[in-house]
Amino acid sequence: MDFDFSEDQTMIIDSARKFLEKECPKDKVRKLKEDEKGYDPETWGKMAEMGWMGLILPEEYEGIGMEFFDLTLLMEEMGRNILPAPFFHTVALCSLPILEYGTSEKKRNILPKIACGEEIWTLALTEPSASYEPSGIGIHAISSEEDYVLEGTKLFVPFANVADHLLVVARTSQQENPQEGITVLIVDAGSPGIKTEVIPTTANDKQCEVVFDKVRVPKDNVLGEVGKGWDIVEFILQRASVLKSAEMLGGAQFVLEMANSYAKERVQFDKPIGSFQAIQHKLAGVFIDVEGLRRLVYEAAWHISTGLPSRLLTSMAKAKANEVYKRTCIEGIKVHGAIGFTEELDLGLYYRRTKAFEFALGGTGFHRERVAVELEGYDPLFLRR
Amino acid sequence: MDFRFGEKEEKLRQEIRKFAKEELPPGWLSTMLEEESEDEDWEFAMSIAKKLAERGWLTMSWPEEYGGKGASLWEQLVYSEEASYWGIPGVTMGVGGVDWVGPSLMMFGSEEQKKKYLPLIASGEPDGIWCTAYSEPNAGSDFAKIQTRAVREGDEYVINGQKIWTSAAHRAKWCWIAVKTDPDATKPHKGISVFIVDMKSKGITVRPLINYVGHHIFNEVFFDDLRVPAANLVGKENNGWYQLMHALGFERGSIAGRCYGYNKRILDELIEYTRERGLFREREIRHKLADVAIELETQKVLAYETIWKMSKGASPIYEPSRDKVFNDHILERLAMLGTEILGCYSQIDPLSRNCKWTKLNGHMESLFWLFLGYAIAAGTDEVEMNIVGQFGLKLPKSY
Numbered sequence: 006m007d008f009d010f011s012e013d014q015t016m017i018i019d020s021a022r023k024f025l026e027k028e029c030p031k032d033k034v035r036k037l038k039e040d041e042k043g044y045d046p047e048t049w050g051k052m053a054e055m056g057w058m059g060l061i062l063p064e065e066y067e068g069i070g071m072e073f074f075d076l077t078l079l080m081e082e083m084g085r086n087i088l089p090a091p092f093f094h095t096v097a098l099c100s101l102p103i104l105e106y107g108t109s110e111k112k113r114n115i116l117p118k119i120a121c122g123e124e125i126w127t128l129a130l131t132e133p134s135a136s137y138e139p140s141g142i143g144i145h146a147i148s149s150e151e152d153y154v155l156e157g158t159k160l161f162v163p164f165a166n167v168a169d170h171l172l173v174v175a176r177t178s179q180q181e182n183p184q185e186g187i188t189v190l191i192v193d194a195g196s197p198g199i200k201t202e203v204i205p206t207t208a209n210d211k212q213c214e215v216v217f218d219k220v221r222v223p224k225d226n227v228l229g230e231v232g233k234g235w236d237i238v239e240f241i242l243q244r245a246s247v248l249k250s251a252e253m254l255g256g257a258q259f260v261l262e263m264a265n266s267y268a269k270e271r272v273q274f275d276k277p278i279g280s281f282q283a284i285q286h287k288l289a290g291v292f293i294d295v296e297g298l299r300r301l302v303y304e305a306a307w308h309i310s311t312g313l314p315s316r317l318l319t320s321m322a323k324a325k326a327n328e329v330y331k332r333t334c335i336e337g338i339k340v341h342g343a344i345g346f347t348e349e350l351d352l353g354l355y356y357r358r359t360k361a362f363e364f365a366l367g368g369t370g371f372h373r374e375r376v377a378v379e380l381e382g383y384d385p386l387f388l389r390r
Numbered sequence: 391m392d393f394r395f396g397e398k399e400e401k402l403r404q405e406i407r408k409f410a411k412e413e414l415p416p417g418w419l420s421t422m423l424e425e426e427s428e429d430e431d432w433e434f435a436m437s438i439a440k441k442l443a444e445r446g447w448l449t450m451s452w453p454e455e456y457g458g459k460g461a462s463l464w465e466q467l468v469y470s471e472e473a474s475y476w477g478i479p480g481v482t483m484g485v486g487g488v489d490w491v492g493p494s495l496m497m498f499g500s501e502e503q504k505k506k507y508l509p510l511i512a513s514g515e516p517d518g519i520w521c522t523a524y525s526e527p528n529a530g531s532d533f534a535k536i537q538t539r540a541v542r543e544g545d546e547y548v549i550n551g552q553k554i555w556t557s558a559a560h561r562a563k564w565c566w567i568a569v570k571t572d573p574d575a576t577k578p579h580k581g582i583s584v585f586i587v588d589m590k591s592k593g594i595t596v597r598p599l600i601n602y603v604g605h606h607i608f609n610e611v612f613f614d615d616l617r618v619p620a621a622n623l624v625g626k627e628n629n630g631w632y633q634l635m636h637a638l639g640f641e642r643g644s645i646a647g648r649c650y651g652y653n654k655r656i657l658d659e660l661i662e663y664t665r666e667r668g669l670f671r672e673r674e675i676r677h678k679l680a681d682v683a684i685e686l687e688t689q690k691v692l693a694y695e696t697i698w699k700m701s702k703g704a705s706p707i708y709e710p711s712r713d714k715v716f717n718d719h720i721l722e723r724l725a726m727l728g729t730e731i732l733g734c735y736s737q738i739d740p741l742s743r744n745c746k747w748t749k750l751n752g753h754m755e756s757l758f759w760l761f762l763g764y765a766i767a768a769g770t771d772e773v774e775m776n777i778v779g780q781f782g783l784k785l786p787k788s789y
Contacts (some may be wrong), residue, residue: 006464007392008698014391128628265783280786286772287781292782293712300691301684305392321684376680381670385658386475 008303009025013071014078017060021082023123024055030089031351037089042167043211045088053122058096062099062104066116073244077251077306087354089210091125091164095310097248099126102189106229111191115170121139129159129192129215137242137367139235140183145216146175146190152222153177153190155198155217161364165201165213168194173217174234187234191226208361211230211390243319246366253362254302257295257326257333260355264288264337271342272347284340293338294329301325322370327363334359394538394692399468406447406469413441418477419659419751424760425479426558427605436516439480443514448481449488450566456496456504457512463701474651476554484519484558487511489644491520491566494637495568497624499533503586507564521589523553523563524634525610531773534570534631537641538613540569547571547585548617549593555767558607559596562589564741572628580632585623593617603759604741631738645710649717653686656757657723659750664731678727685704685720693718711774718765725761728754763780 008248028048037043052058061076076096076257083092100107100119103112116162118124134141144157155175165171171192178186190198198220204212229237265288278330305318338345345352363369395403410418425435442448451466452458460467473481482488490509495503510518528534538551549569559565570582587594595618598606625633661679669675696709729736735749739762740759743752765771778783 006395008695009702010391024489032610053774135665137674187636228522268785277786279412279783280788281774282772282788285783285785285788288783288785289715289775289778292778293716294710296695297688297692301688303391304393304687307391310391318687321687324680325684325688370677373677373680373684376683377670378662378789379677380679380683381665381676385660385662387655387658 010078014075017071017075017078018082020055021057021079022085024051025082025086025088031354034087035088036323038209038252043152043164043209044167048088049090049122053120054094056120056294057092058100059116059120060096060148062100062116062120066104066112067120068116071182072310074303074306074310077248077302080248080251081255081258081302084252085259086123087256087358091127091167093124093245093248093252094127094163094168095119097245098128098241099170102228102241105240106189106237111228111337116193121244124169125164125167126170126172127164127379128164128241129165129171129173130161130241131159131161133158135158135160137371139187139238141186142176142183142236144173144175146173146177146188146222148177148224152221153188153224153227154211155190155192155220155222157217159215159217159367161212162201163213163365164211165194165215166203166211171215172228173222177231179220184235186232187233187238187386188231189228190222190363192222196220196222206361207210208358210358210361212361217283222250239316242366243315244309246319246323246372247302247309247315248285249362249365250298250302250322252296252304253326253330254295256355256358256362257291257298257330260333260337260352261288261291263352264291264340268340278340287336287340291333295333298322298325317376320367320372320375320379323367324367324376327369327372328361331359356377393691394466395464395468398462398463403468403472406472407476408480410472410478413438414476417751419655420754423605424605424607424756426561426607431479432561434515435479436528438478439478439483439514441514442478442481445486445514446515448483448514449492449512452492452496452512456492456508466644467533467697468705470644470647471651471654474648477656477680480514483511483514484521484562486522486566487518487520490637494566494624494633498584498629498633501620502621502625507665509701511562517563518751519558519562520564520566521556521559521611523556523559523565525555526552527554531770534577534582536568536570536582537573539565539570539573540571540585541620542571543705544754545620546617546621547623548588548754549618551613553611553613555599555608556596556611557608557767559589559607559611559789560598564783565589565594565611566632568634571630573745575628578629581628582632582634583627584624584630585614585618586624587618591616591618601760601763602626603756604739605760607763626742646689646696646713646717649720650686650690650693653689653717653720653724656728656753657682657686659753660724660728660731663750666732669731675731677766678730682720682723682727685716685723689716690711708778708780711769711777712782714769715771715774715778716760718771721757721761721764725754725758729758 056069059068061071064070103115145154146153165342173190173192177188180186198218202214268284269277271278303321305322308318310314337352344350369377394675424630425431450461454458467489526536537670540547540549567585567587571579571583593614595612595642597610664670696706698707732749732754738748740752740755776788
């Protein structure tokens with residue numbers, strides 16, 4: 006048992022923090038709210054130069070070959086600084102499943118472009134059903150001789166406005182078990198028949214409605230096996246849930262630090278308000294939550310890194326992150342009082358991301374249910390006598 | 391980063407599991423919440439303590455020269471976790487014998503004290519059982535304001551005063567007591583000393599305090615001109631506060647793991663019960679179980695973090711308080727959920743655990759009625775939150 010970071014990990018954390026503080030100050034985050042693209046291509050280029058997009062891709066694909074756990078730490082820093090960029094989407098939602106399920110040809114063609122920052126990718130999973138269950142996948146890909154023809158609407162597709170390619174989760178056959186008959190297709194975002202419209206989310210994070218109107222996708226563009234796409238979604242869900250949780254952890258940590266500093270500076274009744282137990286216990290409660298979340302996220306990330314079963318822990322981490330992030334923002338604002346309610350205070354930028362974070366890859370109820378399924382099938386130790 | 395235990399710890403884990411299977415009755419669920427209360431439970435706990443001592447586990451954290459095994463913090467953690475999960479009774483030698491009396495004596499005790507008391511504790515015999523007398527009617531959270539006095543007279547100290555909430559005083563052979571030796575000290579905590587008292591001495595009266603469930607766990611203890619040999623002073627006169635704070639570091643290693651192990655067992659019992667009764671069909675129950683399971687996993691990794699910091703040589707200040715607050719929060723949720731799942735059956739008096747309708751040996755009821763005691767004992771949640779704020783967040787002292 007050892008919770009120390011390696012030298013490389015400490016370096017990732019330090020360099021990411023410095024880079025993001027310089028490249029992405031809060032006035033830039035505010036400016037990007039209004040930006041059409043929603044990210045800064047110049048910063049994106051610098052991130053690629055630092056090797057971030059290929060952080061855990063093998064060297065043969067122009068990556069750096071680090072571990073999943075290291076990527077978790079990088080995401081934590083991005084969350085701390087609320088970097089608006091299609092990083093999580095390109096790397097977590099797309100490059101990881103391509104690396105796992107892609108043919109060697111696809112990997113050779115796609116991954117180096119991702120590693121070099123040339124291409125932006127995203128995952129088109131959810132639909133107007135707004136469900137992360139397999140039954141929520143209704144969009145059809147009808148097989149013809151050479152192509153699949155995609156027909157239907159995907160909703161809350163992040164950064165589809167700037168993506169070069171999409172991984173589209175579609176139904177290729179109707180089966181009794183909703184998990185079967187789902188296929189993941191690699192779709193060129195410029196294909197005729199795709200219409201993308203940005204949804205005005207509070208997080209200003211460029212989630213889109215993507216309408217597919219008889220979009221032809223070559224049969225060669227199936228990721229993994231036809232009909233077995235839900236395995237890929239499960240693969241993505243576990244990894245992306247942890248990475249999203251890490252991002253939320255970074256954000257929650259920063260909000261806590263903001264509120265804590267304010268409680269030390271702000272004087273009322275001739276005392277710093279942090280000396281009042283009502284305020285102090287609020288902060289202490291949040292602190293305990295954030296420290297717990299940190300260890301839980303690290304444990305889940307380590308399980309993935311090590312190749313151990315991770316379904317239970319990843320859902321535990323995301324359910325916890327959902328609640329802790331929300332509570333930290335709310336308590337942080339309360340500690341600030343009226344100034345916490347304004348646009349000037351950076352805290353609002355964090356709070357505005359609450360719902361985007363919470364429902365990315367499943368809300369608390371969804372993940373609790375996944376945990377419950379695991380518990381139901383669990384064989385208690387005391388019975389194994 | 392590595393969340394795996396080493397081979398040595400895994401081997402110990404298996405050995406303890408084997409011990410639990412061989413030595414505890416089938417279906418045994420711990421009575422750790424109230425083992426001091428009933429004679430029968432207490433005798434069983436004592437018989438197990440003896441067996442733990444024979445294996446060298448009872449005081450495994452102690453150095454070999456004092457009857458221990460010099461076990462690593464991680465081995466201690468595994469032992470605490472497993473002992474609690476399986477409900478192995480008798481692991482503490484009363485209140486504090488293993489956790490702080492022994493370690494304090496090793497650091498501050500005289501050679502004579504070490505020779506006399508340490509083997510007694512390590513042997514697991516009833517003569518090695520301690521109670522700890524800190525709290526007084528007027529000094530609870532504000533412990534430095536204790537009023538029980540010890541006055542030196544020749545080769546003796548004369549102790550007068552009253553202690554309260556003294557758990558296991560009715561079972562203990564010895565009392566580890568904090569008293570005022572200098573009431574005029576510049577600061578209240580500078581006038582405190584620690585003594586060893588033989589509970590059979592003249593001048594001690596133990597009066598039971600019965601909790602609202604009907605258990606006899608704690609007591610009031612009165613001292614009337616109790617004469618204690620000066621050789622029973624531990625460490626230096628008026629240095630007691632410092633000694634006690636220092637000794638706290640020893641129990642920290644065991645507590646969080648002990649709490650996690652216990653909670654995990656309760657959760658496992660509830661999962662099994664829920665499954666047996668077909669209650670997993672109910673979404674509300676499923677989700678509440680999931681939620682508690684998430685909190686438990688969090689508790690586990692926080693407990694491990696505390697041990698990890700200690701293993702790196704750090705002396706954790708706020709972490710044990712954090713872990714205590716978190717444990718109280720989990721106990722409350724387990725108590726609420728457990729009795730909700732038991733439904734009508736949770737009304738059965740936990741003192742009647744032999745009633746044919748009692749479920750899970752009455753353990754959920756015990757937890758429900760006792761969790762508040764835990765939230766108050768050894769530092770109320772509110773006091774612990776002050777410590778987390780002051781030392782974890784570096785906020786100004788709030789009290």
